[in-house]
Amino acid sequence: xxxxxxxxxxxxxxxxxxxxxxxxxxxxxxxxxxxxxxxxxxxxxxxxxxxxxxxxxxxxxxxxxxxxxxxxxxxxxxxxxxxxxxxxxxxxxxxxxxxxxxxxxxxxxxxxxxxxxxxxxxxxxxxxxxxxxxxxxxxxxxxxxxxxxxxxxxxxxxxxxxxxxxxxxxxxxxxxxxxxxxxxxxxxxxxxxxxxxxxxxxxxxxxxxxxxxxxxxxxxxxxxxxxxxxxxxxxxxxxxxxxxxxxxxxxxxxxxxxxxxxxxxxxxxxxxxxxxxxxxxxxxxxxxxxxxxxxxxxxxxxxxxxxxxxxxxxxxxxxxxxxx
Amino acid sequence: xxxxxxxxxxxxxxxxxxxxxxxxxxxxxxxxxxxxxxxxxxxxxxxxxxxxxxxxxxxxxxxxxxxxxxxxxxxxxxxxxxxxxxxxxxxxxxxxxxxxxxxxxxxxxxxxxxxxxxxxxxxxxxxxxxxxxxxxxxxxxxxxxxxxxxxxxxxxxxxxxxxxxxxxxxxxxxxxxxxxxxxxxxxxxxxxxxxxxxxxxxxxxxxxxxxxxxxxxxxxxxxxxxxxxxxxxxxxxxxxxxxxxxxxxxxxxxxxxxxxxxxxxxxxxxxxxxxxxxxxxxxxxxxxxxxxxxxxxxxxxxxxxxxxxxxxxxxxxxxxxxxxxxxxxxxxxxxxxxxxxx
Numbered sequence: 001x002x003x004x005x006x007x008x009x010x011x012x013x014x015x016x017x018x019x020x021x022x023x024x025x026x027x028x029x030x031x032x033x034x035x036x037x038x039x040x041x042x043x044x045x046x047x048x049x050x051x052x053x054x055x056x057x058x059x060x061x062x063x064x065x066x067x068x069x070x071x072x073x074x075x076x077x078x079x080x081x082x083x084x085x086x087x088x089x090x091x092x093x094x095x096x097x098x099x100x101x102x103x104x105x106x107x108x109x110x111x112x113x114x115x116x117x118x119x120x121x122x123x124x125x126x127x128x129x130x131x132x133x134x135x136x137x138x139x140x141x142x143x144x145x146x147x148x149x150x151x152x153x154x155x156x157x158x159x160x161x162x163x164x165x166x167x168x169x170x171x172x173x174x175x176x177x178x179x180x181x182x183x184x185x186x187x188x189x190x191x192x193x194x195x196x197x198x199x200x201x202x203x204x205x206x207x208x209x210x211x212x213x214x215x216x217x218x219x220x221x222x223x224x225x226x227x228x229x230x231x232x233x234x235x236x237x238x239x240x241x242x243x244x245x246x247x248x249x250x251x252x253x254x255x256x257x258x259x260x261x262x263x264x265x266x267x268x269x270x271x272x273x274x275x276x277x278x279x280x281x282x283x284x285x286x287x288x289x290x291x292x293x294x295x296x297x298x299x300x301x302x303x304x305x306x307x308x309x310x311x312x313x314x315x316x317x318x319x320x321x322x323x324x
Numbered sequence: 325x326x327x328x329x330x331x332x333x334x335x336x337x338x339x340x341x342x343x344x345x346x347x348x349x350x351x352x353x354x355x356x357x358x359x360x361x362x363x364x365x366x367x368x369x370x371x372x373x374x375x376x377x378x379x380x381x382x383x384x385x386x387x388x389x390x391x392x393x394x395x396x397x398x399x400x401x402x403x404x405x406x407x408x409x410x411x412x413x414x415x416x417x418x419x420x421x422x423x424x425x426x427x428x429x430x431x432x433x434x435x436x437x438x439x440x441x442x443x444x445x446x447x448x449x450x451x452x453x454x455x456x457x458x459x460x461x462x463x464x465x466x467x468x469x470x471x472x473x474x475x476x477x478x479x480x481x482x483x484x485x486x487x488x489x490x491x492x493x494x495x496x497x498x499x500x501x502x503x504x505x506x507x508x509x510x511x512x513x514x515x516x517x518x519x520x521x522x523x524x525x526x527x528x529x530x531x532x533x534x535x536x537x538x539x540x541x542x543x544x545x546x547x548x549x550x551x552x553x554x555x556x557x558x559x560x561x562x563x564x565x566x567x568x569x570x571x572x573x574x575x576x577x578x579x580x581x582x583x584x585x586x587x588x589x590x591x592x593x594x595x596x597x598x599x600x601x602x603x604x605x606x607x608x609x610x611x612x613x614x615x616x617x618x619x620x621x622x623x624x625x626x627x628x629x630x631x632x633x634x635x636x637x638x639x640x641x642x643x644x645x646x647x648x649x650x651x652x653x654x655x656x657x658x659x660x661x662x663x664x665x666x
Contacts, residue, residue, distance in 0.1 A: 020560065028466035028470060031463040035530060035531065038486060042497050096380075104375070104378070113382065114379065116651070119650065119653075120647065123581060123585065125615060125643070126491075127615045128643050134622070202367050226488055231490065232491070232590075232591050233590040233619060276496050296490060
């Protein structure tokens with residue numbers, strides 16, 4: 001396009017303007033490639049210093065010698081457990097909200113208010129979710145549950161359940177926005193065809209629209225998991241522990257081990273934070289800090305990459321469908 | 325397409341089976357209408373559930389409001405509101421009463437001035453937004469106006485991956501790698517200072533600003549650009565004279581949202597700004613932001629104490645600020661969308 005346009009410009013101006021053009025366009029190009037450079041630089045620094053630490057033992061053992069040695073298995077376990085619990089809570093709510101917004105709400109005032117609330121929720125500072133988790137989930141919901149169930153102090157304290165609920169609230173907008181996009185990508189004609197055949201609205205959604213939007217919804221879920229796995233501020237006060245001698249696991253009926261959502265847990269991002277800022281001997285734990293960071297960044301990087309590739313794949317597929 | 329048709333046909337058969345019992349699919353029109361009414365009950369239940377999910381976002385925003393302010397107002401039960409600015413305290417050095425503008429919650433005479441915290445928050449988030457906006461708008465221009473589709477398809481995912489880096493990782497990177505480097509470069513007194521924090525925050529607000537600004541630029545109708553080219557303007561003249569001015573409301577919304585994000589960023593500032601609650605305009609001094617203050621202190625306060633309520637009050641102030649910023653951006657974007665539809 002550039003060449004086609006610069007031809008009709010009068011010759012006199014060309015020399016002068018081309019110089020300015022080149023500088024300005026070059027500057028924007030530099031700005032645009034900057035994130036790539038930062039990404040590569042940050043990743044390479046962390047890989048370079050952390051790669052030596054991340055061994056099989058590091059991934060599968062528990063911390064030892066006052067946190068200065070051993071592995072980070074409890075953190076990995078905690079991160080996986082809490083993000084799964086989180087997505088179980090957030091996914092139905094998020095998909096439901098998106099379906100309502102796209103298929104039922106129309107374009108009126110109600111739609112605009114909900115949209116504004118979703119956008120606003122996406123911009124709430126993560127530490128505010130932490131305060132909300134303490135004030136609402138632990139002290140209000142938890143304490144009242146304890147009161148009703150006469151269970152002493154079981155629910156009304158920081159634990160994985162409330163940390164996951166806090167994170168679920170935080171990732172809700174991520175799921176809603178991606179699901180909405182996926183639903184909107186389904187051609188209007190498919191809805192019309194299904195309704196014309198006599199299907200009700202819900203039958204249309206369940207049998208025609210959701211199956212086509214599955215890819216987009218999955219992408220949103222992966223992005224939400226990645227986001228949840230990396231967040232620290234919301235779980236600082238809602239259930240994270242610096243060190244636990246045991247995994248948050250309970251034996252169901254005395255035999256079947258399941259994750260105990262009422263226990264505290266260790267988590268990767270919190271582990272990085274606490275090791276980097278509060279550990280007594282920061283130098284002794286430096287290798288562990290870099291190793292843990294590498295594990296976390298590797299995890300979120302892979303999740304995000306998967307989500308991006310998924311999206312490209314499904315967009316292509318959907319593009320073909322609507323062409324037919 | 326044919327897949328969809330099949331499925332909905334099945335759905336229809338199932339539906340009349342469920343609703344009307346023995347009604348065959350080939351029944352008369354009237355009968356079909358009757359069964360349809362009965363089906364509506366389950367449709368209604370599902371719709372009600374979806375409405376519940378739909379308004380959950382509103383409900384959550386509302387609950388955040390209620391539960392922040394519920395605790396925050398209790399602060400005023402025991403503390404004079406003037407203390408939020410400063411407090412007259414006897415100073416042993418000067419041997420007289422001094423008006424102290426500081427946050428010192430753990431002390432015989434606890435001081436809850438919000439001034440140093442707000443000052444710290446702005447000293448980090450303002451430079452961060454400036455850096456991220458300059459770079460972000462520049463690269464948005466490149467991505468939407470200059471880059472070939474192929475370059476764009478490579479850079480967009482890179483941007484997304486950058487945005488996906490957890491803030492604790494950026495905080496750790498600033499703390500462990502960048503801080504010493506910057507200190508050597510500028511010869512600053514404090515290794516951890518507002519500038520380091522601002523750089524880190526800029527990294528994580530950058531992708532947000534680029535994405536939104538690029539959306540705004542791409543929404544500019546093609547005719548405008550073509551008209552400009554037809555008049556003999558160069559590519560850069562078109563960008564500066566036509567495209568950017570047309571998209572300016574969307575771009576400003578992007579900057580406002582970026583600023584809101586920067587104000588609310590927690591982990592980077594708590595790790596990289598030094599956390600000293602000073603009233604200062606020096607960007608190379610240690611500061612403590614509102615977010616960092618909550619993160620650093622909430623873990624060690626007794627629930628129901630004055631200090632606890634004070635932290636919720638800080639949270640309420642922060643939430644109000646970001647809420648207003650988000651609303652302004654939302655209104656601007658809504659106006660823009662309506663303008664473009666016309």
